Amino acid sequence: MTGSRERSLIFSTEVEEMNHLNSVLLEGELAADPTLFYAEEGTARCTFVLVSKRTVKVPGEPDGFTGDVGRYVVETNHFNVVCYSHLAETCNEYLRKGRGVRVVGRLRQDELLKLVEILAEHVEFKPEWQPELPVNTPEVVNAEVAASISKK
Numbered sequence: 173m174t175g176s177r178e179r180s181l182i183f184s185t186e187v188e189e190m191n192h193l194n195s196v197l198l199e200g201e202l203a204a205d206p207t208l209f210y211a212e213e214g215t216a217r218c219t220f221v222l223v224s225k226r227t228v229k230v231p232g233e234p235d236g237f238t239g240d241v242g243r244y245v246v247e248t249n250h251f252n253v254v255c256y257s258h259l260a261e262t263c264n265e266y267l268r269k270g271r272g273v274r275v276v277g278r279l280r281q282d283e284l285l286k287l288v289e290i291l292a293e294h295v296e297f298k299p300e301w302q303p304e305l306p307v308n309t310p311e312v313v314n315a316e317v318a319a320s321i322s323k324k
Contacts, residue, residue, distance in 0.1 A: 194278045194279055195276075195277075195278060196275070196276070196277050196278055196279055196290055197274070197275070197276050198222055198224055198251060198253075198274070198275045198290065199224065199272075199273070199274045199275075200222045200223045200224035200225065200251075200272070200273065201222070201223050201270055201271065201272050201273070202220050202221065202222065202223070202267055202268065202269050202270060202271050202273060203220075203221040203222070203223045203250060203269065204220070204221060204269050205220075205267070205268055205269050206218050206219065206220035206263055206264050206267050207219050207220070207264075208260060208261070208264040215256060215257060216256065216257055216258075216260040216261050216264075217254065217255075217256055217260055218254070218255050218256075218259075218260035218261070218263045218264045219252065219253065219254045220253050220263065220267060221250050221251065221252060221253070222250070222251045222253050222273065222275060222290070223248060223249070223250055224248070224249050224250075224251065225246050225247065225248050225249075226246070226247050227244050227245070227246055227247075228244070228245055228246075228247050229242045229243070229244050230242055230243055230244070230245050251289075251290050252287065252289040252290065253275055253277070253289065253290045253292050254280075254289050254290070254291055254292065255277075255291070255292040255293075255295065259292065259293075259294075259295060262295075263292075263295055266297055267297065271297065271298065271300065272297075272298030272299075273295060273296065273297055273298060274295070274296040274298070275290060275292050275294070275295055275296075276292070276293055276294040276295075277290045277291050277292040277293045277294070278290070278291050278293065279291075
């Protein structure tokens with residue numbers, strides 16, 4: 173576009189219908205296992221609660237030891253998330269309480285209950301945490317022995 177064309181669009185006095193931004197990106201953990209429902213027409217609906225935490229520094233007095241002013245507190249928020257169709261079935265299959273998840277979606281207000289919920293359009297599952305075994309545990313030693321025997 174030319175510069176004059178852009179200016180005419182910016183300073184236009186015509187009233188145009190505008191699509192307002194309604195986008196949400198949340199990351200956190202599930203507070204409980206998801207719940208799956210099927211509507212009468214067969215559409216799957218999955219709901220779960222996403223817990224998102226962040227650390228915030230609250231102003232305050234110096235602590236006297238390090239000289240830091242303020243203290244850190246954890247701010248916790250709970251969000252109701254809903255998804256439909258194949259995404260709902262996939263979330264119900266793979267998500268469990270405590271599993272990390274990233275949700276991309278939009279805000280929606282339930283007309284009956286007047287509650288605001290997140291309508292998920294995309295859900296990413298974080299890898300499940302598995303503790304690393306110390307090097308000298310019997311499980312690791314047995315696995316190494318079994319691997320060396322199978323190579324011979």
